[in-house]
Amino acid sequence: MRCLLWVLLSVVLIVAGAHRMGTTAIRDAVSTALRPVQWVVDWPLSHLDQFRRAMMTHDALAVENRALRAQLLELQGAVQRMHAVESDNARLAALLKARLKLPGRVRAAQVLTVHSAPFVRQLMIRAGVADGVFEGQAVLDATGVMGQVITVGTHSSRVLLISDARHATPIVDHRNGWRGVVVGAHAEGTLALAHVPKTADVHVGDRLLTSGLGQRFPAGYPVGVVDAIHRSSNQAFSEVRVKPSAGLERSRWVLLVWPST
Amino acid sequence: MGVARVAVDMMAVRAWGWMMVALLCALWLTCLPMPHWARYARPDWVLLVLVCGVMVAPHAINVGTAWCAGLVLDVLLGTVLGAHALAMTVVVYVVWRAHRRLPVFHPIKRGLCLFALWVLYHTMVLWVQGGGFVLWSLSRVALPSLSSLLVWPWVCACMRLGQPLQRVA
Numbered sequence: 001m002r003c004l005l006w007v008l009l010s011v012v013l014i015v016a017g018a019h020r021m022g023t024t025a026i027r028d029a030v031s032t033a034l035r036p037v038q039w040v041v042d043w044p045l046s047h048l049d050q051f052r053r054a055m056m057t058h059d060a061l062a063v064e065n066r067a068l069r070a071q072l073l074e075l076q077g078a079v080q081r082m083h084a085v086e087s088d089n090a091r092l093a094a095l096l097k098a099r100l101k102l103p104g105r106v107r108a109a110q111v112l113t114v115h116s117a118p119f120v121r122q123l124m125i126r127a128g129v130a131d132g133v134f135e136g137q138a139v140l141d142a143t144g145v146m147g148q149v150i151t152v153g154t155h156s157s158r159v160l161l162i163s164d165a166r167h168a169t170p171i172v173d174h175r176n177g178w179r180g181v182v183v184g185a186h187a188e189g190t191l192a193l194a195h196v197p198k199t200a201d202v203h204v205g206d207r208l209l210t211s212g213l214g215q216r217f218p219a220g221y222p223v224g225v226v227d228a229i230h231r232s233s234n235q236a237f238s239e240v241r242v243k244p245s246a247g248l249e250r251s252r253w254v255l256l257v258w259p260s261t
Numbered sequence: 262m263g264v265a266r267v268a269v270d271m272m273a274v275r276a277w278g279w280m281m282v283a284l285l286c287a288l289w290l291t292c293l294p295m296p297h298w299a300r301y302a303r304p305d306w307v308l309l310v311l312v313c314g315v316m317v318a319p320h321a322i323n324v325g326t327a328w329c330a331g332l333v334l335d336v337l338l339g340t341v342l343g344a345h346a347l348a349m350t351v352v353v354y355v356v357w358r359a360h361r362r363l364p365v366f367h368p369i370k371r372g373l374c375l376f377a378l379w380v381l382y383h384t385m386v387l388w389v390q391g392g393g394f395v396l397w398s399l400s401r402v403a404l405p406s407l408s409s410l411l412v413w414p415w416v417c418a419c420m421r422l423g424q425p426l427q428r429v430a
Contacts, residue, residue: 003354006328010350013332013343014389023342030336037288037337113294120390122339158339249297 031153038112038124038156105258106140107131111251112156121147121164121184125254128155136216138257144222144245145169145210146254161248162223163191171223172211176201179211182223182242191224193240198231202240218257222246276321283310283420284330292337301400304409306416307334308349308382312375313417315356316363327353344389348382372410379406 017023109127127133129152137149139159147167151158162169163184171182171193178201185192196202206226212219222245230239287306295303307330314322331346338345355378356363363371383402 003324003350006324006350007347010328010331010343010347013346014341017342027336027342030333034288034333034337037285038292040289113292120339 031151035153107256108253109256110253121161123159123161125157125159126155127256128153128157130154133157133256138217140221140255140257141246141251143247145217146246146248146251148216163244163248168194169217169223170211170213171208173202174207174209178202182208191242191244193242196238196240198238200238202226202229204229208242218260273320276318280314280318280321283314288333288337291334301404302408303405304412305379305382305405308352309409309413309416310420311349311353312356313420315353316360317417317420319357319360324350324354324357340386341389344386347389348385351385352378352382375413376406376410379409
């Protein structure tokens with residue numbers, strides 16, 4: 001009898017969660033109580049990382065230093081080109097009498113854990129309310145869009161990756177401006193373009209960028225590259241597989257983006 | 262009589278305390294990062310502790326404990342609230358009903374029964390996660406079930422260390 005009561009309570013929670021009826025408060029309360037557990041998990045890992053760095057040999061440090069200097073030089077060259085492009089953009093915007101959008105603030109945050117429960121793609125980052133993080137904030141890495149913040153704690157937050165089946169990202173095809181939506185696919189770490197008509201001008205190799213629609217992700221950031229297209233006569237839409245640009249479950253540092261002014 | 266009653270109560274408190282410590286350790290192990298190639302082979306530590314706890318000290322674990330542990334797991338892993346709670350409640354109830362018969366089974370038969378329970382657990386979680394559709398995946402069901410089965414005897418042995426009352430019985 002008691003088992004039946006607990007089963008019924010579970011069903012009530014599941015149905016309430018599906019209809020978004022107050023389960024957020026329960027999740028927040030339990031998450032607050034579990035912060036000591038998450039701190040205990042994080043503490044040895046962060047010290048292990050420091051220990052590993054302290055034990056690096058001089059040669060390894062020299063090699064890493066040279067590689068970082070070369071990468072810095074390349075990035076500085078790219079930044080110089082970007083300044084020129086921004087100036088041109090500002091002049092063109094002034095000609096069209098359009099309001100120029102200034103780039104938003106960014107902040108780096110360390111990835112604490114990656115959650116890989118069945119069909120759940122989330123990660124925890126070391127940044128929270130104390131750092132100005134807010135729900136719905138865009139999260140990127142060095143190469144593309146990672147996801148968005150879904151739960152914010154005091155010093156840590158949970159990020160839903162774009163490869164999660166519950167996430168959808170509005171995109172634009174860089175080649176021809178075609179707009180679509182990228183969703184998380186059930187296959188490991190892949191993305192898929194949703195509801196692509198068979199006549200859509202999408203090719204393998206097309207770069208997909210955020211379109212800015214929905215105002216969650218700033219426009220122009222890489223989401224992925226079209227990897228494969230399968231058109232079947234007995235299906236209404238094409239199946240388009242997309243390879244994500246970001247290292248979704250490999251990145252150890254992420255960038256939090258604030259909206260531009 | 263009063264002294265004996267106090268001694269029994271102290272042992273019951275100790276058994277419950279040992280279970281809570283074991284559950285915390287299981288939660289810690291659940292959150293530990295795994296290498297990418299082994300991410301599906303993580304044993305179900307929390308369910309292991311609950312199942313072994315029911316078999317070793319059935320008075321210290323009940324279905325309500327399993328439900329609470331499942332809810333905590335739902336929040337930690339970000340799954341649908343109630344998914345692990347439901348699956349753990351069902352599995353722990355089945356084990357609790359059979360906790361006197363399971364130890365006398367042949368080890369292979371016992372292993373097969375536990376493996377079937379773990380498969381049921383993962384199937385239920387996947388069913389809830391899939392919104393009513395069973396998104397069954399062999400790697401996501403068989404691998405954690407097999408790894409749980411491999412470590413189960415050692416987890417049971419660790420659980421027995423903190424249960425002197427069971428030895429006396």
